[in-house]
Amino acid sequence: xxxxENLRKxxxxxxxxxxxxxxxxxxxxxxxxxxxxxxxxxxxTTLLNCISCYIPADSGSIRLGKTELARLGExxxxxxxxxxxxxxxxxxxxxxxxxxxxxxxxxxxxxxxxSDMTEARADQLCEVFGISAIRDKYPAEISGGEKQRxxxxxxxxxxxxxxxADEPTGNLDSKxxxxxxxxxxxxxxxxxxxxxxVTHDSYAASFCDRxxxxxxxxxxxxxxxxxxxxxxxxxxxxDAVREMGRE
Amino acid sequence: MRHFSEVYALMRRRNKKQxxxxxxxxxxxxxxITAYICMMRAPTILNVLPEGGDSRKQIMMIFTLAVIxxxxxTTYASGLFFRQKSRETGVFxxxxxxxxxxxxxxxxxxxxxxxxxCAAGALLGGPLAWVLWQVFRLCVVDTEEMRLVxxxxxxxxxxxxxxxxxxxxxxxxxxxxxxxxxxxxxxxxHKSEPIRDVPRWYGPVGIGxxxxxxxxxxxxxxxxxxxxxxxxxxGLTAVFYVPALIGLYMILLHTVVNGWNGKKKLYKDLIATSxxxxxxxxxxxxxxxxxxxxxxxxxxxxxxxxxxxxxMIEYDTRPVDYVYNFRADQxxxxxxxxxxxxxxxxxxxxxFAAVPMLRLAVDGQDHIEEEGPMGTTWRTEYKEVxxxxxxxxxxxxxxxxxxxxxxxxxxxxxxxxxxxxxxxFAPDKSLVTNxxxxxxxxxxxxxxxxxxxxxxxxxxxxxxFAALGAGLTExxxxxxxxxNVENCEETYDFAKALFNEIVDRSTIDVAQFSGWDPVVRDxxxxxxxxxxxxxxxCAEYGFTVIDYAQRDSSAFRLSWHYMPAFxxxxxxxxxxxxxxxxxxxxxxxxxxxxxxxxxxxxxxxTIALTNRKVYDDLRHLGASNAYLRRSVRGQVKRVFLVPALxxxxxxxxxxxxxxxxxxxxxxxxxxxxxxxxxxLAVVAAVSALIYGVYRLTFxxxxxxxxxx
Numbered sequence: 001x002x003x004x005e006n007l008r009k010x011x012x013x014x015x016x017x018x019x020x021x022x023x024x025x026x027x028x029x030x031x032x033x034x035x036x037x038x039x040x041x042x043x044x045t046t047l048l049n050c051i052s053c054y055i056p057a058d059s060g061s062i063r064l065g066k067t068e069l070a071r072l073g074e075x076x077x078x079x080x081x082x083x084x085x086x087x088x089x090x091x092x093x094x095x096x097x098x099x100x101x102x103x104x105x106x107x108x109x110x111x112x113x114x115s116d117m118t119e120a121r122a123d124q125l126c127e128v129f130g131i132s133a134i135r136d137k138y139p140a141e142i143s144g145g146e147k148q149r150x151x152x153x154x155x156x157x158x159x160x161x162x163x164x165a166d167e168p169t170g171n172l173d174s175k176x177x178x179x180x181x182x183x184x185x186x187x188x189x190x191x192x193x194x195x196x197x198v199t200h201d202s203y204a205a206s207f208c209d210r211x212x213x214x215x216x217x218x219x220x221x222x223x224x225x226x227x228x229x230x231x232x233x234x235x236x237x238x239d240a241v242r243e244m245g246r247e
Numbered sequence: 248m249r250h251f252s253e254v255y256a257l258m259r260r261r262n263k264k265q266x267x268x269x270x271x272x273x274x275x276x277x278x279x280i281t282a283y284i285c286m287m288r289a290p291t292i293l294n295v296l297p298e299g300g301d302s303r304k305q306i307m308m309i310f311t312l313a314v315i316x317x318x319x320x321t322t323y324a325s326g327l328f329f330r331q332k333s334r335e336t337g338v339f340x341x342x343x344x345x346x347x348x349x350x351x352x353x354x355x356x357x358x359x360x361x362x363x364x365c366a367a368g369a370l371l372g373g374p375l376a377w378v379l380w381q382v383f384r385l386c387v388v389d390t391e392e393m394r395l396v397x398x399x400x401x402x403x404x405x406x407x408x409x410x411x412x413x414x415x416x417x418x419x420x421x422x423x424x425x426x427x428x429x430x431x432x433x434x435x436x437h438k439s440e441p442i443r444d445v446p447r448w449y450g451p452v453g454i455g456x457x458x459x460x461x462x463x464x465x466x467x468x469x470x471x472x473x474x475x476x477x478x479x480x481x482g483l484t485a486v487f488y489v490p491a492l493i494g495l496y497m498i499l500l501h502t503v504v505n506g507w508n509g510k511k512k513l514y515k516d517l518i519a520t521s522x523x524x525x526x527x528x529x530x531x532x533x534x535x536x537x538x539x540x541x542x543x544x545x546x547x548x549x550x551x552x553x554x555x556x557x558x559m560i561e562y563d564t565r566p567v568d569y570v571y572n573f574r575a576d577q578x579x580x581x582x583x584x585x586x587x588x589x590x591x592x593x594x595x596x597x598x599f600a601a602v603p604m605l606r607l608a609v610d611g612q613d614h615i616e617e618e619g620p621m622g623t624t625w626r627t628e629y630k631e632v633x634x635x636x637x638x639x640x641x642x643x644x645x646x647x648x649x650x651x652x653x654x655x656x657x658x659x660x661x662x663x664x665x666x667x668x669x670x671x672f673a674p675d676k677s678l679v680t681n682x683x684x685x686x687x688x689x690x691x692x693x694x695x696x697x698x699x700x701x702x703x704x705x706x707x708x709x710x711x712f713a714a715l716g717a718g719l720t721e722x723x724x725x726x727x728x729x730x731n732v733e734n735c736e737e738t739y740d741f742a743k744a745l746f747n748e749i750v751d752r753s754t755i756d757v758a759q760f761s762g763w764d765p766v767v768r769d770x771x772x773x774x775x776x777x778x779x780x781x782x783x784x785c786a787e788y789g790f791t792v793i794d795y796a797q798r799d800s801s802a803f804r805l806s807w808h809y810m811p812a813f814x815x816x817x818x819x820x821x822x823x824x825x826x827x828x829x830x831x832x833x834x835x836x837x838x839x840x841x842x843x844x845x846x847x848x849x850x851x852x853t854i855a856l857t858n859r860k861v862y863d864d865l866r867h868l869g870a871s872n873a874y875l876r877r878s879v880r881g882q883v884k885r886v887f888l889v890p891a892l893x894x895x896x897x898x899x900x901x902x903x904x905x906x907x908x909x910x911x912x913x914x915x916x917x918x919x920x921x922x923x924x925x926x927l928a929v930v931a932a933v934s935a936l937i938y939g940v941y942r943l944t945f946x947x948x949x950x951x952x953x954x955x
Contacts, residue, residue: 054341054429075345082343093338097261102248110344114249154342 001194002028002051002162007060009046020046022217023060028162033188033195035205037237038214039244044198047214048166051196052085053077065161082111086155086193090167092147094139094154100146101126101135104153111158118157125153128190129183145176152183156191163187165197169204181207202241206234215244251344255352258335265331266360268849272324273364273412275845276317281372281405282379283313283838288401289376291394292831309543309835313842316540318411319532320846325416327853329423340429350424354417361416365409372405373397379837383830445504453497460491461901465908478616478623495893499534502889533850534890537843541894542901544839548933549902550832552925554825560918561699562818564665566648567729569742570700571749571811572604572637575724578752585730585745592741599730602643604704605716606723608632608766610678631687632680635766637725638705640712647729648698654708657688661695662704666916676705682766684718700729700812722765735815742816749811750798758793759808760785801825840933843890844940851883851944855951858882862952875954883948887941895930902926 004026010019020043028034036044050057053069062069064084072080081087086107094103104122108114126132129149134142142150148168155163165184169177181204187193197208205211207230213221221240225233248254259266286292287306339349380395467487471479501507573579580588582599589596611634612627638659641652652660661674675692688711696706704727707715716724732738763780771778779788786792791802799820804810822829862875870878906919915923949955 049430052341075347078340078343078345078348080343081341085343087341089341093334093341095258095335095338097258098254102254102257105248106254106338107342109249109251109254110339110342110348112251 001030001032001065002196003061003063004047004051005061005063007047007050007062008058009043009050009055010058020217021050021057021060024214024217024219026212026219026222028194028196030161030194031188031192032210033184033197033208035197035199035208035211036214037199037202037205037211037241038220041216042214043217044214045166048164048196048198052087052164053081082107083158084161086158086160086163088148088151088155088163088165088168090170092139092144092151092171094147094150096139099136099138100131100142100150103139103150104135104157106154107158113158122153122157125156128186129153130179143176144172145179148172148176148180149183152180152187156187156193161194163193163195165195165199167199167201168197169199169201174203177201177204202234202237205237206230211237213240213244220244251348252352252355255356259356262331265328269324269328270360270364272321272845272849273361273416274368276321276842277365277368277405277409277412278372278375279838279842280314280317280408281369281402282376283310283835284404285373285376285397285401286380286395286831286834288398288404290396290398292827305546306831306835309547309839312539312543313835313839314408316536316839316842316846317408318415319536320842320849321412322415322419323533323846324849325419327849327856329419331856333423336424337429346424350421353420353424357416357420361413365412369402369405369409373401376834379834380830383833445500447501447505449497450501450505450507453494453501456490456494457498457897458491458494458900460488460494461897461904464488464491465901465904469908472625476625477621478625480622495538495897496531496535498893499531499538499889503531503534503885530850530886533846534886534893537846537886537890538894538897540839540843540846541890542898544836544843545895545898545930545933546902547832547835547839548929549898549926551829552929553902553919553922554828555821556922556925557918558821558825559818560921562814562821565699565812565814567598567700568731568735568738568814569745569811570727570729570813571809572725572727573749573753573809574757575603575721575726577754577757579726580745580748580752581726581728584748585728588745588748589732589738589741592738592744594738594741595733597731597733599728600646601726601728602639602646603716604637604639604643604725604727605712605719606635606682606725606765607638607715608680608682609634609636609676609705610680611673611676631678632682632766634764635682636676636703636705637727638679638707638712638715639701639727640709641706642709643712643727644696644701644704644706647701647727650696650698652696652706654693654706656708656711657690658693659690659705659707660693662698662701662706663695664699664702665697666918674705679707679715681715681717681719683720683723686715686718688715701727739815739819742813746811746813746816747798749809750795753795753809755782757809758782758795760790760793760806761808761810763808799823801827840936847886847890847940848944848947850886851948852951854882854886855879855948859952862954872955875952876949879948879952879954880945883941883945887937887944891934891937895934899926899930 004024007021007024008019009021010017012018020041022043024043024047026034036047038044046055049055051062051069053072057070064080067080067084069077069080087093095106098106101122104125105114105118108118108122123132123135126135129152131142131146131149131153134146139147139150148171152163152165152168155165163184168184169180172180184193184195184197185207188195195208197204199205206225209225211223211225212219213223221244223233223236223240228236248257287310336349336353340346377395377397464484464487468479468484471477471484571579581601585599586596610629610631613630613633614625615628616623616625639647641654645651654660659676659679661676663674674695676690677692678687679690680687690707732741759782760780768778768781777784779785780790782792791806793803793807795803797803801823804820862878865875865878903915903923906915906923907913909919
């Protein structure tokens, strides 16, 4: 589904160049729920922004299915973002002037493919994520958790191959966090969505099938959940973080 | 809602305040520029502002400032609009919209906004100028000359400015969509405008540069022309003002970034100072434009009180109530008729004196301009017969003034005004000639006499007067009349009647533009075949054609060679005579101040918008409303106070300098001092207005930030 090979990215600040990604490689299979963790400055968000094609990588390869993203022109990239990727941002990035339902429909509207079926899917997504009651409300009138569930529904409206989530629970309280994670799980189980999430939160990451831990721009460790209980897996994640701190 | 354009339209409806602000700014700037240009290009105005004259240059200079000001604040409003819109654009792009898709919608939207607001501004600009003019006519003065006629060609300028506004909006819009990094676009509305550290010496050095630039700019013209004998190309002298502009920018930068309080009030002003610092670049640019506009507006505002005060003092200090002169071949009322007319109006004439004058040729340094590789240069060449002057005999002068003057043969004395000003008059002559007979008299010029009403006459002893006058025809002889009346203030009707009588009885031969000179005329006819001040050539060379039917117009009264000087007539008709000038300058000031207020208001509201989060955070940290208000006041005050202080002191100092160097000899005359005092009264009134707008804006900013 998603293959990242030897990805490098550096930022220029004044005359100094900072290498943020130093050859990251990873794979995400279809239907997988993968998290990327790591301390601040480890390159998590940069990795996500490169995969989202928001910023160009210096070198390396990002393949979505069989498509090499770096080779695409601007319009083709826009189409990939619209049709094959779904986005969930930490700040939700909902448009204040649109209702919940209109926000969910936005990627379809941008893609020019709104039909009765699309509207029905938006309503179905509202039901799946428990936001039907607020579908005609504006973002300013709903809670943070509801906003993020709206964002997840929006990310799924065009049947994307992959959902990219940047700290989706970063601005939420524990109750809302649970609701959002539940919505990801529902997306995975009910809609067969593939999810790639960047997070600081070991609780959120403990729901994932696999957690990639970045450190100083390289993959430091990969933890598979397998048949492990969620609580145990969270302990393993915390141990890994502690171990990283000791080194 | 199934189409992207529907989403766009919905967002537009939800953000209508932003759209209204942008449309309003475009509309307002085009409206102001159109109104201004309609006024400036109106034949009514052009008739009284001679081509190449100082007044027209001043009006053009202020117009340029107004255009720059309007262009800057429209650009700024557009930038603000796109910054507010950037989040929406960023979300669209992040969700897979193509740039072409977003650009298409944006262009459609901008097309409607820019064309609509510019068209409305351009269409209403003319009517606005007309309405303002009519209000002035109604409230101030109304003369036939004040009938405002528009020149449709003015709309070319308006269209050009509109085209700039439209092009600028599309350019900025296109640029905002073109940003390659979506992350930047999404985060752009949070981006600050940092400026580099500004050394503390910027303040004092800026003041020095400002003073130096003002002095160099003003004196460079004098230096080039008087010292180098070279007429610099248009615009070169403007270069010498550049240090002043740089100095002003440095002062504003220092004020915004460092402040003038040193570190004493660092913590008291911390929030206001630091926030201003982070939005410094735009703030300083705005302040610079506001300062220049305020200076331009004051420049226009000062004209009226300066001219009015100066003129009123001149009228009041005239030693004689009624003064006129006429050529000897004209049948103009003399004592008997004047007394009869006065009797009709119940006026008592006192001290009537009418004495003969001779128009004699005098020598002098002729000013000869030459074209060369460096442009126009000039040199002087002594001519025994250069032009003519009017000469009185010593006894005639005594009859008119009561002052006895002892002059030996071959001695002459010029007459200057009581303030000793010799402006435009060179009383030192060494040879006097009877132009008709060729009789010449070498003369010695003594210390000038001082008598306002006989300015620029010469006095010689009676014997020389008789000898040189022999053989002169009536066309070369004139009569000087001076008389007083009892209760001068109540003799307006008589003055008007006498003025009309003089004009009615003057023949077309003396319908001459002031400055017409028979000797200069002969020289021009001999050398070039045409004399530019002959009545038939005046229009072609840009001079007023003297028309007795237009006797009440400012053009006639300011330009007729034989215009009488009747104290009461001049005083009562002053506003009427100068109406076009007065109203034009007042109009210019209104336009500039309006632009200043809009820029300041927009800037302050932007500060409110940009800093909303900071104020929320401060509130969360426990800041009281009083603290927040003080912080807001610190910023709003700077936006208003700094340009107001800088612009006002800048132009006032410049005006004082102009007044000082304007006269000959240099110095401030009592009438100029009175004019400067009157200008101070204007400063006080305008400052009160600026304070009122500041208070209003401050209240609106507090309301926008929910600060009670």
